[in-house]
Amino acid sequence: MKKIIIPFFCAVLFSTSVAAQKKAVSPAKTEAAQSKLTSKDVINNYLTALGGKDKLEAVKSTITDNTLSVSGMEIAMTTKKMGNKFKSEQSVMGQKMIQFFDGEKGYFEQGGQKMDIPADKIAELKKSKVMDALGYDAANFPTVTVEKIDGKDYNVLASDKGKHYFDASTGLLYKSTADEGNATVKSYMTVDGIKFPSEIEAEGNGQKVNIKTTKVTINSGVSDADFK
Secondary structure, three states: OHHHHHHHHHHHHHHOOOOOOOOOOOOOOOOEEEOOOOHHHHHHHHHHHHOOHHHHHOOOEEEEEEEEEEOOEEEEEEEEEEOOEEEEEEEEOOEEEEEEEOOOOEEEEEOOEEEEOOHHHHHHHHOOOOOHHHHOOHHHOOOEEEEEEOOEEEEEEEEOOEEEEEEOOOOOEEEEEEOOEEEEEEEEEEEOOEEEEEEEEEEEOOEEEEEEEEEEEEOOOOOHHHHO
16 A cells, blocks of 8 residues: 555646646547637636636745545645655654655655656656646647536546546636546635645545645745755
């Protein structure tokens, strides 16, 4: 279980929105239609729904405290982000697990053992933002489809890296799917006028995890020293 959590959450939480897209994915065999919106419209609506592009760009660092529930256990996780750098620490049964990226290289550490972040992930992580929503590039999504889930319409941006479902009524991201797994945002919380996911249900490699955010600190408590 522990060996799955670290790489899985690195992929879902840090790279899905900024992965380099190469080509559009063939539409899934679901009830889908062409949207009247462009991908730029969908992304702009998302940024507006979160609090506005200007507010998001003003966020230079965050500290996020989460509780992960998996296989009957609760795991505390704190993630510091600044620019494209991050350090995430998980604590379970007295053992720490660390995900670390200093903007150029990174590693996973567990039980005193380190494993470098795979080279194919480094290029993606270098493009990451403190606010993941700012990583979406309309040029990577040539078309927008509309799909229904439980009777609700979602604008879908798709590429060979995965699909992103945005609620047509609110503009907010509802779900992302990728080879590593999928993540569904069950609810949002507002901090300093900006919306952050407050509960996420994620699944990958046959493992289901519930992630609850207990606190988000903006532009305080993070420095370059955290990524040395």
